Amino acid sequence: MLKAFGLAGLLISGLSGFSQQTNPGKIHIGLVYPLSTNGTHAPLDTNKLSFHLIAGVSSVERGFSFAGLSNIIRNEAKGTQFAAFSNHIGKKADGLLIAGFLNTYGEGQGAQLAGFGNFSRGNVKGAQLAGFGNIAKEVNGAQLAGFFNISTSVKGPQLAGFMNLSKKNVACTQFAGFINKAANVNGSQFAGFINIAKKVKGIQGAGFINIADSSDYPIGIINLIKKGEKAISITTDETSSTMLSFRSGGKVLYGIIGIGYNFKNKDEVYAMEIGFGAHWFQSSSFRLNTELTGMSVESFKRGEYFKSSFKVLPALRIGKHMELFGGPSFNFLSTNTIEGKTLHKKFIHSWENKWGDHLQALYIGYGGGIQFNF
Known part of the structure:
Protein backbone atom coordinates (compact mmCIF):
# COMPACT_ATOMS: atom_id res chain seq x y z
CA MET A 1 0.00 0.00 0.00
CA LYS A 226 -58.70 33.77 -33.49
CA LYS A 227 -58.34 34.75 -37.17
CA GLY A 228 -59.78 31.47 -38.39
CA GLU A 229 -63.27 30.02 -38.68
CA LYS A 230 -65.71 28.22 -36.37
CA ALA A 231 -69.07 26.80 -37.38
CA ILE A 232 -72.04 24.83 -36.03
CA SER A 233 -73.53 22.52 -38.68
CA ILE A 234 -76.42 20.10 -39.17
CA THR A 235 -75.77 17.32 -41.70
CA THR A 236 -77.31 14.08 -42.92
CA ASP A 237 -76.22 11.25 -45.22
CA GLU A 238 -77.49 8.24 -47.19
CA THR A 239 -77.92 6.20 -43.99
CA SER A 240 -80.17 8.85 -42.35
CA SER A 241 -77.51 9.62 -39.73
CA THR A 242 -78.15 13.24 -38.75
CA MET A 243 -75.28 15.03 -37.00
CA LEU A 244 -74.85 18.21 -34.99
CA SER A 245 -71.19 19.10 -35.51
CA PHE A 246 -68.60 21.69 -34.58
CA ARG A 247 -66.18 22.61 -37.37
CA SER A 248 -63.18 24.75 -36.50
CA GLY A 249 -59.89 25.71 -38.08
CA GLY A 250 -57.90 28.18 -40.15
CA LYS A 251 -58.21 29.49 -43.68
CA VAL A 252 -57.37 26.10 -45.19
CA LEU A 253 -57.57 23.18 -42.73
CA TYR A 254 -60.22 22.46 -40.09
CA GLY A 255 -61.37 19.79 -37.66
CA ILE A 256 -64.77 18.14 -37.16
CA ILE A 257 -66.43 16.67 -34.08
CA GLY A 258 -70.10 15.79 -33.84
CA ILE A 259 -72.86 13.77 -32.21
CA GLY A 260 -76.14 12.67 -33.73
CA TYR A 261 -78.96 10.20 -34.21
CA ASN A 262 -79.76 7.59 -36.84
CA PHE A 263 -83.45 7.68 -37.86
CA LYS A 264 -83.37 4.41 -39.86
CA ASN A 265 -82.28 2.09 -37.04
CA LYS A 266 -84.48 0.93 -34.18
CA ASP A 267 -81.76 -0.16 -31.79
CA GLU A 268 -78.38 1.31 -32.82
CA VAL A 269 -79.29 4.97 -33.01
CA TYR A 270 -76.56 7.06 -31.36
CA ALA A 271 -73.97 8.46 -33.79
CA MET A 272 -70.54 10.04 -33.20
CA GLU A 273 -68.22 11.56 -35.80
CA ILE A 274 -64.72 13.05 -35.90
CA GLY A 275 -62.59 14.11 -38.85
CA PHE A 276 -60.57 16.67 -40.75
CA GLY A 277 -61.34 18.90 -43.70
CA ALA A 278 -59.82 21.38 -46.15
CA HIS A 279 -61.17 24.41 -48.06
CA TRP A 280 -60.32 24.77 -51.77
CA PHE A 281 -61.04 27.34 -54.54
CA GLN A 282 -62.40 29.90 -52.14
CA SER A 283 -64.33 32.99 -53.25
CA SER A 284 -66.85 35.31 -51.63
CA SER A 285 -69.78 33.02 -52.52
CA PHE A 286 -68.35 29.58 -53.29
CA ARG A 287 -65.75 27.11 -52.12
CA LEU A 288 -65.05 23.39 -52.29
CA ASN A 289 -64.74 21.44 -49.04
CA THR A 290 -63.16 17.99 -48.82
CA GLU A 291 -63.46 15.95 -45.63
CA LEU A 292 -62.09 12.73 -44.23
CA THR A 293 -64.29 11.48 -41.38
CA GLY A 294 -64.97 8.46 -39.21
CA MET A 295 -68.47 7.77 -37.86
CA SER A 296 -69.71 5.18 -35.38
CA VAL A 297 -73.35 4.25 -34.74
CA GLU A 298 -73.87 2.58 -31.37
CA SER A 299 -76.47 1.09 -29.07
CA PHE A 300 -73.87 0.87 -26.25
CA LYS A 301 -74.97 -2.75 -25.76
CA ARG A 302 -73.27 -5.04 -28.28
CA GLY A 303 -72.05 -5.03 -31.87
CA GLU A 304 -70.38 -2.29 -33.90
CA TYR A 305 -70.96 -0.10 -36.93
CA PHE A 306 -68.11 2.02 -38.24
CA LYS A 307 -67.94 4.04 -41.46
CA SER A 308 -64.98 6.04 -42.74
CA SER A 309 -65.71 8.51 -45.54
CA PHE A 310 -63.99 10.78 -48.00
CA LYS A 311 -66.41 13.57 -48.92
CA VAL A 312 -66.38 16.14 -51.75
CA LEU A 313 -68.73 18.95 -50.74
CA PRO A 314 -69.26 22.03 -52.93
CA ALA A 315 -70.44 24.87 -50.68
CA LEU A 316 -72.53 27.97 -51.37
CA ARG A 317 -72.22 30.88 -48.98
CA ILE A 318 -75.37 32.83 -48.12
CA GLY A 319 -74.44 36.14 -46.54
CA LYS A 320 -71.63 36.37 -44.00
CA HIS A 321 -72.61 33.48 -41.75
CA MET A 322 -74.69 30.83 -43.54
CA GLU A 323 -73.40 28.08 -45.84
CA LEU A 324 -75.14 25.27 -47.74
CA PHE A 325 -73.08 22.25 -48.83
CA GLY A 326 -73.53 18.77 -50.21
CA GLY A 327 -72.03 16.17 -52.51
CA PRO A 328 -70.83 12.59 -53.00
CA SER A 329 -68.80 10.45 -50.62
CA PHE A 330 -66.62 7.37 -50.97
CA ASN A 331 -67.14 5.07 -47.96
CA PHE A 332 -65.66 2.05 -46.21
CA LEU A 333 -68.11 0.17 -43.97
CA SER A 334 -67.40 -2.34 -41.19
CA THR A 335 -70.24 -3.81 -39.12
CA ASN A 336 -71.29 -7.00 -37.34
CA THR A 337 -74.91 -6.06 -36.58
CA ILE A 338 -78.08 -6.93 -38.49
CA GLU A 339 -79.31 -3.33 -38.46
CA GLY A 340 -75.92 -2.04 -39.61
CA LYS A 341 -76.02 -4.33 -42.65
CA THR A 342 -79.42 -2.94 -43.70
CA LEU A 343 -78.47 0.77 -43.60
CA HIS A 344 -77.01 0.57 -47.12
CA LYS A 345 -77.27 -2.38 -49.54
CA LYS A 346 -75.67 -1.30 -52.85
CA PHE A 347 -71.91 -1.82 -52.71
CA ILE A 348 -68.99 -1.47 -55.09
CA HIS A 349 -67.46 -4.45 -53.36
CA SER A 350 -68.26 -6.31 -50.14
CA TRP A 351 -66.87 -9.24 -48.21
CA GLU A 352 -67.76 -11.18 -45.06
CA ASN A 353 -65.78 -13.35 -42.68
CA LYS A 354 -66.20 -17.12 -42.87
CA TRP A 355 -68.87 -17.10 -40.15
CA GLY A 356 -70.93 -14.51 -42.05
CA ASP A 357 -71.43 -12.25 -39.03
CA HIS A 358 -69.08 -9.40 -40.01
CA LEU A 359 -69.55 -7.31 -43.17
CA GLN A 360 -67.02 -4.99 -44.78
CA ALA A 361 -67.84 -3.02 -47.91
CA LEU A 362 -66.94 -0.14 -50.21
CA TYR A 363 -69.67 2.05 -51.65
CA ILE A 364 -70.58 5.50 -53.01
CA GLY A 365 -72.85 7.63 -50.84
CA TYR A 366 -73.89 11.24 -50.43
CA GLY A 367 -74.47 13.85 -47.79
CA GLY A 368 -74.95 17.51 -47.11
CA GLY A 369 -76.10 20.10 -44.68
CA ILE A 370 -76.20 23.68 -43.51
CA GLN A 371 -73.86 25.50 -41.17
CA PHE A 372 -73.61 28.79 -39.30
CA ASN A 373 -70.13 30.37 -39.38
CA PHE A 374 -68.93 32.61 -36.55
Whole structure:
Protein backbone atom coordinates (compact mmCIF):
# COMPACT_ATOMS: atom_id res chain seq x y z
CA MET A 1 0.00 0.00 0.00
CA LEU A 2 2.82 2.42 0.87
CA LYS A 3 4.55 1.58 -2.38
CA ALA A 4 1.29 2.36 -4.27
CA PHE A 5 0.97 5.79 -2.60
CA GLY A 6 4.64 6.44 -3.34
CA LEU A 7 4.20 5.66 -7.02
CA ALA A 8 1.08 7.88 -7.13
CA GLY A 9 3.04 10.72 -5.52
CA LEU A 10 5.87 10.36 -8.05
CA LEU A 11 3.32 10.37 -10.89
CA ILE A 12 1.60 13.51 -9.59
CA SER A 13 4.94 15.28 -9.08
CA GLY A 14 6.13 14.26 -12.53
CA LEU A 15 2.95 15.48 -14.25
CA SER A 16 3.06 18.74 -12.30
CA GLY A 17 6.65 19.33 -13.36
CA PHE A 18 5.78 18.48 -16.97
CA SER A 19 2.86 20.94 -16.98
CA GLN A 20 5.02 23.74 -15.57
CA GLN A 21 7.64 23.22 -18.28
CA THR A 22 5.34 22.86 -21.36
CA ASN A 23 1.94 24.47 -20.54
CA PRO A 24 0.91 27.92 -19.33
CA GLY A 25 -1.83 26.18 -17.30
CA LYS A 26 -1.53 23.36 -14.81
CA ILE A 27 -2.25 19.66 -14.76
CA HIS A 28 -4.53 19.13 -11.79
CA ILE A 29 -4.83 15.63 -10.31
CA GLY A 30 -6.43 14.61 -7.06
CA LEU A 31 -9.05 12.81 -5.04
CA VAL A 32 -11.36 15.56 -3.85
CA TYR A 33 -10.79 19.21 -2.87
CA PRO A 34 -8.34 20.02 -1.28
CA LEU A 35 -6.62 16.62 -1.65
CA SER A 36 -5.04 17.40 -5.02
CA THR A 37 -1.90 18.76 -6.63
CA ASN A 38 -3.30 22.31 -6.45
CA GLY A 39 -4.36 21.98 -2.83
CA THR A 40 -6.30 24.82 -1.22
CA HIS A 41 -5.28 27.11 -4.10
CA ALA A 42 -7.37 25.04 -6.58
CA PRO A 43 -10.38 27.43 -6.75
CA LEU A 44 -8.03 30.14 -8.13
CA ASP A 45 -6.16 28.01 -10.71
CA THR A 46 -6.43 27.66 -14.49
CA ASN A 47 -5.83 24.10 -15.71
CA LYS A 48 -5.05 22.39 -19.00
CA LEU A 49 -5.94 18.96 -17.69
CA SER A 50 -7.84 17.88 -14.60
CA PHE A 51 -8.45 14.39 -13.27
CA HIS A 52 -10.21 13.69 -9.97
CA LEU A 53 -11.43 10.41 -8.59
CA ILE A 54 -14.32 12.10 -6.75
CA ALA A 55 -14.62 15.86 -7.39
CA GLY A 56 -12.47 18.68 -8.69
CA VAL A 57 -12.59 22.42 -8.05
CA SER A 58 -10.95 25.07 -10.24
CA SER A 59 -11.28 28.62 -11.54
CA VAL A 60 -10.89 27.96 -15.28
CA GLU A 61 -10.51 24.81 -17.39
CA ARG A 62 -8.92 25.08 -20.84
CA GLY A 63 -8.78 21.45 -21.86
CA PHE A 64 -10.15 18.17 -20.58
CA SER A 65 -11.46 17.57 -17.08
CA PHE A 66 -12.71 14.31 -15.59
CA ALA A 67 -14.36 13.63 -12.27
CA GLY A 68 -15.75 10.45 -10.81
CA LEU A 69 -18.52 12.55 -9.25
CA SER A 70 -18.47 16.29 -10.10
CA ASN A 71 -16.48 19.02 -11.80
CA ILE A 72 -16.90 22.44 -10.16
CA ILE A 73 -15.50 25.27 -12.30
CA ARG A 74 -16.02 28.72 -10.85
CA ASN A 75 -15.55 30.66 -14.10
CA GLU A 76 -15.09 29.55 -17.74
CA ALA A 77 -14.57 26.10 -19.20
CA LYS A 78 -13.20 25.46 -22.67
CA GLY A 79 -12.85 21.95 -24.05
CA THR A 80 -14.49 18.77 -22.78
CA GLN A 81 -15.77 18.39 -19.24
CA PHE A 82 -16.81 14.87 -18.26
CA ALA A 83 -18.31 13.85 -14.93
CA ALA A 84 -20.08 10.69 -13.86
CA PHE A 85 -22.67 12.77 -11.95
CA SER A 86 -22.52 16.52 -12.64
CA ASN A 87 -20.68 19.48 -14.15
CA HIS A 88 -21.10 22.96 -12.68
CA ILE A 89 -19.65 25.92 -14.61
CA GLY A 90 -20.08 29.41 -13.19
CA LYS A 91 -19.82 31.30 -16.47
CA LYS A 92 -19.46 30.14 -20.09
CA ALA A 93 -19.00 26.52 -21.14
CA ASP A 94 -17.31 26.50 -24.56
CA GLY A 95 -17.09 22.91 -25.75
CA LEU A 96 -18.58 19.60 -24.74
CA LEU A 97 -20.27 18.89 -21.41
CA ILE A 98 -21.05 15.28 -20.53
CA ALA A 99 -22.64 14.35 -17.22
CA GLY A 100 -24.40 11.25 -15.98
CA PHE A 101 -27.01 13.38 -14.21
CA LEU A 102 -26.75 17.18 -14.46
CA ASN A 103 -24.99 20.07 -16.20
CA THR A 104 -25.40 23.61 -14.87
CA TYR A 105 -23.67 26.61 -16.45
CA GLY A 106 -23.95 30.31 -17.14
CA GLU A 107 -24.08 30.08 -20.93
CA GLY A 108 -22.96 27.48 -23.43
CA GLN A 109 -21.45 27.02 -26.84
CA GLY A 110 -21.29 23.45 -28.05
CA ALA A 111 -23.13 20.32 -26.98
CA GLN A 112 -24.40 19.58 -23.49
CA LEU A 113 -25.40 16.00 -22.70
CA ALA A 114 -26.87 14.86 -19.38
CA GLY A 115 -28.77 11.88 -18.09
CA PHE A 116 -31.21 14.15 -16.23
CA GLY A 117 -30.90 17.84 -17.13
CA ASN A 118 -29.02 20.71 -18.75
CA PHE A 119 -29.78 23.97 -16.96
CA SER A 120 -28.30 27.18 -18.38
CA ARG A 121 -28.78 30.60 -16.83
CA GLY A 122 -27.92 32.31 -20.13
CA ASN A 123 -27.88 31.70 -23.87
CA VAL A 124 -26.90 28.48 -25.60
CA LYS A 125 -25.39 28.05 -29.05
CA GLY A 126 -25.42 24.37 -29.93
CA ALA A 127 -27.45 21.43 -28.66
CA GLN A 128 -28.93 20.46 -25.33
CA LEU A 129 -29.71 16.75 -24.92
CA ALA A 130 -31.12 15.47 -21.64
CA GLY A 131 -32.98 12.46 -20.34
CA PHE A 132 -35.44 14.67 -18.45
CA GLY A 133 -35.23 18.43 -19.09
CA ASN A 134 -33.40 21.39 -20.65
CA ILE A 135 -33.58 25.04 -19.55
CA ALA A 136 -31.97 28.04 -21.27
CA LYS A 137 -32.64 31.57 -22.44
CA GLU A 138 -31.98 32.05 -26.18
CA VAL A 139 -31.08 28.78 -27.92
CA ASN A 140 -29.39 28.83 -31.32
CA GLY A 141 -29.54 25.11 -31.95
CA ALA A 142 -31.64 22.20 -30.73
CA GLN A 143 -33.23 21.15 -27.46
CA LEU A 144 -34.00 17.44 -27.02
CA ALA A 145 -35.34 16.06 -23.75
CA GLY A 146 -37.23 13.06 -22.45
CA PHE A 147 -39.74 15.25 -20.59
CA PHE A 148 -39.48 19.06 -21.09
CA ASN A 149 -37.66 21.92 -22.82
CA ILE A 150 -37.96 25.51 -21.59
CA SER A 151 -36.39 28.54 -23.30
CA THR A 152 -36.95 32.21 -24.02
CA SER A 153 -36.57 31.71 -27.80
CA VAL A 154 -35.26 28.94 -30.06
CA LYS A 155 -33.61 29.00 -33.50
CA GLY A 156 -33.89 25.28 -34.05
CA PRO A 157 -36.08 22.30 -33.15
CA GLN A 158 -37.49 21.46 -29.73
CA LEU A 159 -38.28 17.79 -29.10
CA ALA A 160 -39.66 16.62 -25.76
CA GLY A 161 -41.54 13.64 -24.44
CA PHE A 162 -44.05 15.85 -22.63
CA MET A 163 -43.70 19.64 -23.04
CA ASN A 164 -41.92 22.36 -25.03
CA LEU A 165 -42.22 25.92 -23.74
CA SER A 166 -40.75 28.95 -25.51
CA LYS A 167 -41.71 32.33 -24.05
CA LYS A 168 -40.98 34.17 -27.32
CA ASN A 169 -40.32 32.82 -30.81
CA VAL A 170 -39.48 29.44 -32.31
CA ALA A 171 -37.71 29.50 -35.67
CA CYS A 172 -38.19 25.83 -36.46
CA THR A 173 -40.44 23.01 -35.22
CA GLN A 174 -41.74 21.86 -31.84
CA PHE A 175 -42.46 18.16 -31.19
CA ALA A 176 -43.96 17.13 -27.84
CA GLY A 177 -45.82 14.15 -26.47
CA PHE A 178 -48.43 16.36 -24.77
CA ILE A 179 -48.09 20.17 -25.17
CA ASN A 180 -46.23 22.84 -27.12
CA LYS A 181 -46.45 26.51 -26.21
CA ALA A 182 -44.72 29.44 -27.93
CA ALA A 183 -45.31 32.99 -29.13
CA ASN A 184 -44.64 33.10 -32.88
CA VAL A 185 -43.64 29.87 -34.63
CA ASN A 186 -41.80 30.17 -37.94
CA GLY A 187 -42.28 26.47 -38.55
CA SER A 188 -44.66 23.81 -37.21
CA GLN A 189 -45.98 22.43 -33.93
CA PHE A 190 -46.79 18.76 -33.34
CA ALA A 191 -48.18 17.60 -29.99
CA GLY A 192 -50.00 14.58 -28.68
CA PHE A 193 -52.72 16.72 -27.09
CA ILE A 194 -52.48 20.53 -27.43
CA ASN A 195 -50.56 23.30 -29.21
CA ILE A 196 -50.69 26.94 -28.08
CA ALA A 197 -49.16 29.85 -30.02
CA LYS A 198 -49.81 33.28 -31.46
CA LYS A 199 -48.81 33.18 -35.14
CA VAL A 200 -47.90 29.84 -36.75
CA LYS A 201 -46.56 29.83 -40.32
CA GLY A 202 -46.50 26.06 -40.73
CA ILE A 203 -48.66 23.16 -39.56
CA GLN A 204 -50.23 22.87 -36.13
CA GLY A 205 -50.80 19.18 -35.57
CA ALA A 206 -52.36 18.06 -32.27
CA GLY A 207 -54.12 14.95 -31.07
CA PHE A 208 -57.00 17.07 -29.77
CA ILE A 209 -56.77 20.88 -29.74
CA ASN A 210 -54.86 23.76 -31.35
CA ILE A 211 -55.03 27.34 -30.05
CA ALA A 212 -53.55 30.30 -31.96
CA ASP A 213 -54.16 33.87 -33.06
CA SER A 214 -53.25 32.96 -36.65
CA SER A 215 -52.76 29.45 -38.08
CA ASP A 216 -53.89 28.48 -41.58
CA TYR A 217 -53.00 24.78 -41.33
CA PRO A 218 -54.21 23.37 -38.00
CA ILE A 219 -54.74 19.62 -37.81
CA GLY A 220 -56.75 18.83 -34.71
CA ILE A 221 -60.23 17.80 -33.63
CA ILE A 222 -60.82 21.28 -32.16
CA ASN A 223 -58.97 24.35 -33.49
CA LEU A 224 -59.55 27.66 -31.72
CA ILE A 225 -57.97 30.09 -34.18
CA LYS A 226 -58.70 33.77 -33.49
CA LYS A 227 -58.34 34.75 -37.17
CA GLY A 228 -59.78 31.47 -38.39
CA GLU A 229 -63.27 30.02 -38.68
CA LYS A 230 -65.71 28.22 -36.37
CA ALA A 231 -69.07 26.80 -37.38
CA ILE A 232 -72.04 24.83 -36.03
CA SER A 233 -73.53 22.52 -38.68
CA ILE A 234 -76.42 20.10 -39.17
CA THR A 235 -75.77 17.32 -41.70
CA THR A 236 -77.31 14.08 -42.92
CA ASP A 237 -76.22 11.25 -45.22
CA GLU A 238 -77.49 8.24 -47.19
CA THR A 239 -77.92 6.20 -43.99
CA SER A 240 -80.17 8.85 -42.35
CA SER A 241 -77.51 9.62 -39.73
CA THR A 242 -78.15 13.24 -38.75
CA MET A 243 -75.28 15.03 -37.00
CA LEU A 244 -74.85 18.21 -34.99
CA SER A 245 -71.19 19.10 -35.51
CA PHE A 246 -68.60 21.69 -34.58
CA ARG A 247 -66.18 22.61 -37.37
CA SER A 248 -63.18 24.75 -36.50
CA GLY A 249 -59.89 25.71 -38.08
CA GLY A 250 -57.90 28.18 -40.15
CA LYS A 251 -58.21 29.49 -43.68
CA VAL A 252 -57.37 26.10 -45.19
CA LEU A 253 -57.57 23.18 -42.73
CA TYR A 254 -60.22 22.46 -40.09
CA GLY A 255 -61.37 19.79 -37.66
CA ILE A 256 -64.77 18.14 -37.16
CA ILE A 257 -66.43 16.67 -34.08
CA GLY A 258 -70.10 15.79 -33.84
CA ILE A 259 -72.86 13.77 -32.21
CA GLY A 260 -76.14 12.67 -33.73
CA TYR A 261 -78.96 10.20 -34.21
CA ASN A 262 -79.76 7.59 -36.84
CA PHE A 263 -83.45 7.68 -37.86
CA LYS A 264 -83.37 4.41 -39.86
CA ASN A 265 -82.28 2.09 -37.04
CA LYS A 266 -84.48 0.93 -34.18
CA ASP A 267 -81.76 -0.16 -31.79
CA GLU A 268 -78.38 1.31 -32.82
CA VAL A 269 -79.29 4.97 -33.01
CA TYR A 270 -76.56 7.06 -31.36
CA ALA A 271 -73.97 8.46 -33.79
CA MET A 272 -70.54 10.04 -33.20
CA GLU A 273 -68.22 11.56 -35.80
CA ILE A 274 -64.72 13.05 -35.90
CA GLY A 275 -62.59 14.11 -38.85
CA PHE A 276 -60.57 16.67 -40.75
CA GLY A 277 -61.34 18.90 -43.70
CA ALA A 278 -59.82 21.38 -46.15
CA HIS A 279 -61.17 24.41 -48.06
CA TRP A 280 -60.32 24.77 -51.77
CA PHE A 281 -61.04 27.34 -54.54
CA GLN A 282 -62.40 29.90 -52.14
CA SER A 283 -64.33 32.99 -53.25
CA SER A 284 -66.85 35.31 -51.63
CA SER A 285 -69.78 33.02 -52.52
CA PHE A 286 -68.35 29.58 -53.29
CA ARG A 287 -65.75 27.11 -52.12
CA LEU A 288 -65.05 23.39 -52.29
CA ASN A 289 -64.74 21.44 -49.04
CA THR A 290 -63.16 17.99 -48.82
CA GLU A 291 -63.46 15.95 -45.63
CA LEU A 292 -62.09 12.73 -44.23
CA THR A 293 -64.29 11.48 -41.38
CA GLY A 294 -64.97 8.46 -39.21
CA MET A 295 -68.47 7.77 -37.86
CA SER A 296 -69.71 5.18 -35.38
CA VAL A 297 -73.35 4.25 -34.74
CA GLU A 298 -73.87 2.58 -31.37
CA SER A 299 -76.47 1.09 -29.07
CA PHE A 300 -73.87 0.87 -26.25
CA LYS A 301 -74.97 -2.75 -25.76
CA ARG A 302 -73.27 -5.04 -28.28
CA GLY A 303 -72.05 -5.03 -31.87
CA GLU A 304 -70.38 -2.29 -33.90
CA TYR A 305 -70.96 -0.10 -36.93
CA PHE A 306 -68.11 2.02 -38.24
CA LYS A 307 -67.94 4.04 -41.46
CA SER A 308 -64.98 6.04 -42.74
CA SER A 309 -65.71 8.51 -45.54
CA PHE A 310 -63.99 10.78 -48.00
CA LYS A 311 -66.41 13.57 -48.92
CA VAL A 312 -66.38 16.14 -51.75
CA LEU A 313 -68.73 18.95 -50.74
CA PRO A 314 -69.26 22.03 -52.93
CA ALA A 315 -70.44 24.87 -50.68
CA LEU A 316 -72.53 27.97 -51.37
CA ARG A 317 -72.22 30.88 -48.98
CA ILE A 318 -75.37 32.83 -48.12
CA GLY A 319 -74.44 36.14 -46.54
CA LYS A 320 -71.63 36.37 -44.00
CA HIS A 321 -72.61 33.48 -41.75
CA MET A 322 -74.69 30.83 -43.54
CA GLU A 323 -73.40 28.08 -45.84
CA LEU A 324 -75.14 25.27 -47.74
CA PHE A 325 -73.08 22.25 -48.83
CA GLY A 326 -73.53 18.77 -50.21
CA GLY A 327 -72.03 16.17 -52.51
CA PRO A 328 -70.83 12.59 -53.00
CA SER A 329 -68.80 10.45 -50.62
CA PHE A 330 -66.62 7.37 -50.97
CA ASN A 331 -67.14 5.07 -47.96
CA PHE A 332 -65.66 2.05 -46.21
CA LEU A 333 -68.11 0.17 -43.97
CA SER A 334 -67.40 -2.34 -41.19
CA THR A 335 -70.24 -3.81 -39.12
CA ASN A 336 -71.29 -7.00 -37.34
CA THR A 337 -74.91 -6.06 -36.58
CA ILE A 338 -78.08 -6.93 -38.49
CA GLU A 339 -79.31 -3.33 -38.46
CA GLY A 340 -75.92 -2.04 -39.61
CA LYS A 341 -76.02 -4.33 -42.65
CA THR A 342 -79.42 -2.94 -43.70
CA LEU A 343 -78.47 0.77 -43.60
CA HIS A 344 -77.01 0.57 -47.12
CA LYS A 345 -77.27 -2.38 -49.54
CA LYS A 346 -75.67 -1.30 -52.85
CA PHE A 347 -71.91 -1.82 -52.71
CA ILE A 348 -68.99 -1.47 -55.09
CA HIS A 349 -67.46 -4.45 -53.36
CA SER A 350 -68.26 -6.31 -50.14
CA TRP A 351 -66.87 -9.24 -48.21
CA GLU A 352 -67.76 -11.18 -45.06
CA ASN A 353 -65.78 -13.35 -42.68
CA LYS A 354 -66.20 -17.12 -42.87
CA TRP A 355 -68.87 -17.10 -40.15
CA GLY A 356 -70.93 -14.51 -42.05
CA ASP A 357 -71.43 -12.25 -39.03
CA HIS A 358 -69.08 -9.40 -40.01
CA LEU A 359 -69.55 -7.31 -43.17
CA GLN A 360 -67.02 -4.99 -44.78
CA ALA A 361 -67.84 -3.02 -47.91
CA LEU A 362 -66.94 -0.14 -50.21
CA TYR A 363 -69.67 2.05 -51.65
CA ILE A 364 -70.58 5.50 -53.01
CA GLY A 365 -72.85 7.63 -50.84
CA TYR A 366 -73.89 11.24 -50.43
CA GLY A 367 -74.47 13.85 -47.79
CA GLY A 368 -74.95 17.51 -47.11
CA GLY A 369 -76.10 20.10 -44.68
CA ILE A 370 -76.20 23.68 -43.51
CA GLN A 371 -73.86 25.50 -41.17
CA PHE A 372 -73.61 28.79 -39.30
CA ASN A 373 -70.13 30.37 -39.38
CA PHE A 374 -68.93 32.61 -36.55
